[in-house]
Amino acid sequence: xxxxxxxxxxxxxxxxxxxxxxxxxxxxxxxxxxxxxxxxxxxxxxxxxxxxxxxxxxxxxxxxxxxxxxxxxxxxxxxxxxxxxxxxxxxxxxxxxxxxxxxxxxxxxxxxxxxxxxxxxxxxxxxxxxxxxxxxxxxxxxxxxxxxxxxxxxxxxxxxxxxxxxxxxxxxxxxxxxxxxxxxxxxxxxxxxxxxxxxxxxxxxxxxxxxxxxxxxxxxxxxxxxxxxxxxxxxxxxxxxxxxxxxxxxxxxxxxxxxxxxxxxxxxxxxxxxxxxxxxxxxxxxxxxxxxxxxxxxxxxxxxxxxxxxxxxxxxxxxxxxxxxxxxxxxxxxxxxxxxxxxxxxx
Amino acid sequence: xxxxxxxxxxxxxxxxxxxxxxxxxxxxxxxxxxxxxxxxxxxxxxxxxxxxxxxxxxxxxxxxxxxxxxxxxxxxxxxxxxxxxxxxxxxxxxxxxxxxxxxxxxxxxxxxxxxxxxxxxxxxxxxxxxxxxxxxxxxxxxxxxxxxxxxxxxxxxxxxxxxxxxxxxxxxxxxxxxxxxxxxxxxxxxxxxxxxxxxxxxxxxxxxxxxxxxxxxxxxxxxxxxxxxxxxxxxxxxxxxxxxxxxxxxxxxxxxxxxxxxxxxxxxxxxxxxxxxxxxxxxxxxxxxxxxxxxxxxxxxxxxxxxxxxxxxxxxxxxxxxxxxxxxxxxxxxxxxxxxxxxxxxx
Numbered sequence: 209x210x211x212x213x214x215x216x217x218x219x220x221x222x223x224x225x226x227x228x229x230x231x232x233x234x235x236x237x238x239x240x241x242x243x244x245x246x247x248x249x250x251x252x253x254x255x256x257x258x259x260x261x262x263x264x265x266x267x268x269x270x271x272x273x274x275x276x277x278x279x280x281x282x283x284x285x286x287x288x289x290x291x292x293x294x295x296x297x298x299x300x301x302x303x304x305x306x307x308x309x310x311x312x313x314x315x316x317x318x319x320x321x322x323x324x325x326x327x328x329x330x331x332x333x334x335x336x337x338x339x340x341x342x343x344x345x346x347x348x349x350x351x352x353x354x355x356x357x358x359x360x361x362x363x364x365x366x367x368x369x370x371x372x373x374x375x376x377x378x379x380x381x382x383x384x385x386x387x388x389x390x391x392x393x394x395x396x397x398x399x400x401x402x403x404x405x406x407x408x409x410x411x412x413x414x415x416x417x418x419x420x421x422x423x424x425x426x427x428x429x430x431x432x433x434x435x436x437x438x439x440x441x442x443x444x445x446x447x448x449x450x451x452x453x454x455x456x457x458x459x460x461x462x463x464x465x466x467x468x469x470x471x472x473x474x475x476x477x478x479x480x481x482x483x484x485x486x487x488x489x490x491x492x493x494x495x496x497x498x499x500x501x502x503x504x505x506x507x508x509x510x511x512x513x514x515x516x517x518x519x520x521x522x523x524x525x526x527x528x529x530x531x532x533x534x535x536x537x538x539x540x541x542x543x544x545x546x547x548x549x550x551x552x553x554x555x
Numbered sequence: 556x557x558x559x560x561x562x563x564x565x566x567x568x569x570x571x572x573x574x575x576x577x578x579x580x581x582x583x584x585x586x587x588x589x590x591x592x593x594x595x596x597x598x599x600x601x602x603x604x605x606x607x608x609x610x611x612x613x614x615x616x617x618x619x620x621x622x623x624x625x626x627x628x629x630x631x632x633x634x635x636x637x638x639x640x641x642x643x644x645x646x647x648x649x650x651x652x653x654x655x656x657x658x659x660x661x662x663x664x665x666x667x668x669x670x671x672x673x674x675x676x677x678x679x680x681x682x683x684x685x686x687x688x689x690x691x692x693x694x695x696x697x698x699x700x701x702x703x704x705x706x707x708x709x710x711x712x713x714x715x716x717x718x719x720x721x722x723x724x725x726x727x728x729x730x731x732x733x734x735x736x737x738x739x740x741x742x743x744x745x746x747x748x749x750x751x752x753x754x755x756x757x758x759x760x761x762x763x764x765x766x767x768x769x770x771x772x773x774x775x776x777x778x779x780x781x782x783x784x785x786x787x788x789x790x791x792x793x794x795x796x797x798x799x800x801x802x803x804x805x806x807x808x809x810x811x812x813x814x815x816x817x818x819x820x821x822x823x824x825x826x827x828x829x830x831x832x833x834x835x836x837x838x839x840x841x842x843x844x845x846x847x848x849x850x851x852x853x854x855x856x857x858x859x860x861x862x863x864x865x866x867x868x869x870x871x872x873x874x875x876x877x878x879x880x881x882x883x884x885x886x887x888x889x890x891x892x893x894x895x896x897x898x899x900x901x902x
Contacts, residue, residue, distance in 0.1 A: 281690050315698060348631060427663075
């Protein structure tokens with residue numbers, strides 16, 4: 209599967225070149241209520257083509273088949289055809305849902321993703337995974353599908369509050385932990401918040417890291433699994449909170465997940481104590497404010513056994529022999545997982 | 556896209572070999588109420604592996620995202636994982652829906668299709684197109700996805716009544732019209748019904764024809780479009796009847812569609828009169844009993860403009876310069892389409 213080009217230098221010029229080359233019959237832009245208000249006006253001012261726009265309701269709880277069906281129905285009623293282009297203008301939910309829609313509508317039409325959140329820039333929009341949730345479990349239904357382009361304009365970061373910036377930053381911390389040589393020390397010394405120009409260069413580095421990994425394994429048969437570091441427990445926590453209608457962001461759950469999985473790694477591979485302590489201390493910056501995992505342990509273990517990365521009832525993890533040295537397909541006992549959750553609670 | 560193998564010699568032996576090689580963690584079989592009653596007992600008696608079975612409601616009106624969601628949710632609750640196998644045991648609706656489900660569940664798990672209707676054996680199961688309907692329009696949401704195998708056992712034909720045999724036979728007539736050299740004359744002299752052993756060999760010929768075309772153009776960029784002969788008007792009639800809750804089968808609609816599109820071809824390419832008359836006379840065997848297109852003309856034209864094979868508002872057809880010589884991407888005026896519908900009415 210060819211990976212989508214990232215339009216980061218002269219992004220809007222490259223978008224217009226793509227349209228000139230492809231001569232789409234129609235262009236549709238999909239936002240959510242937030243990006244309709246904060247990003248669509250800028251989009252409208254900078255593009256020179258005409259388009260129809262649609263708005264989907266924001267939030268992870270709306271990344272489902274019902275919204276997919278509603279969106280597809282609206283597109284059909286607006287005469288979408290196989291030579292149409294679908295543009296996603298939004299965060300992870302919009303990018304995942306719209307690109308899934310593009311991949312299945314009329315058995316596949318072209319898409320361009322314009323991630324407007326830091327999370328979507330560093331994670332959701334990169335790598336050709338599309339998805340919707342099902343039954344409170346994350347990303348159960350989806351496809352591998354390459355967009356025609358991913359447009360990266362840091363101007364959209366201006367529309368983000370501190371919580372959403374932190375949410376995306378977590379994925380960048382993850383890259384610093386799994387990549388060899390690890391650059392987690394750089395992050396530890398940065399603290400929070402991060403100066404704007406530095407943030408932009410870190411984002412580009414993060415996109416490059418992720419793209420390099422994915423190009424070697426687009427459909428997650430092996431290597432790509434390392435990108436799931438922190439996500440096994442992170443997804444389980446996110447699923448449990450969504451089903452309880454508690455307000456948690458993906459990156460917040462992954463921050464907790466990374467502390468838990470670093471704890472597990474430290475126990476299984478004998479890390480020195482100060483390493484796990486430094487990492488936990490730093491990642492606490494990114495924990496959710498009002499979420500407590502106390503009392504959710506059983507639900508988290510249940511959700512783990514539903515994770516689609518598992519096979520035949522085994523809970524499999526990506527762990528770190530040490531920072532920068534990920535190992536895949538590691539079986540972990542329920543006791544050690546409970547120990548890790550306990551460690552997180554006392555962080 | 557690699558095309559699925561057709562298991563036609565020693566089909567059940569080949570299925571068991573596949574399972575031995577792949578060592579699936581779980582196997583799920585999906586039927587509808589008809590195949591659960593008439594085909595699952597035979598299936599159960601002949602296979603030596605254990606499986607969970609599910610039943611979806613029969614009928615084209617149930618080939619939708621709601622049923623997809625229900626099926627996916629049941630599979631998740633039964634602990635489906637990425638190393639599971641999904642087997643479709645049924646006609647076109649079951650094969651299309653189950654293979655779509657396999658293509659998007661956990662971003663794709665393996666599938667085997669066991670078509671039990673003549674229609675599914677000759678058409679729906681072959682060629683890697685999966686789909687569900689949306690808003691009364693056929694196959695608006697779907698994927699291109701190859702099953703691991705398509706198991707062809709003519710024993711399932713025993714479970715079919717005359718109407719369902721005719722329904723599938725129409726696709727075989729279509730192959731005889733679009734393939735070069737055309738062998739429509741063979742069909743004209745056969746009449747109806749067709750002797751059983753002859754039917755089996757015609758089915759195999761038909762599967763080979765379709766597979767050869769698809770191997771050259773799996774994602775319908777060009778050549779494969781000729782398989783849509785009769786389907787442009789056929790799908791429109793089917794959509795209109797479904798939305799009116801009138802009982803029509805796919806092949807019945809395509810039989811009408813082929814007469815209409817042969818009429819259009821005869822006018823645009825100057826066929827001799829006796830050719831269109833012979834073809835119409837023969838295809839009338841396969842028309843639906845209780846469906847009249849009188850009074851539906853406007854709805855049919857509306858539905859045509861929604862066909863996903865069209866671009867930018869043009870209604871595009873596959874036509875025949877003469878039998879055996881298909882031509883693609885032919886624009887046809889609304890007047891001539893109405894003339895063709897009128898010809899059908901007076902057939």
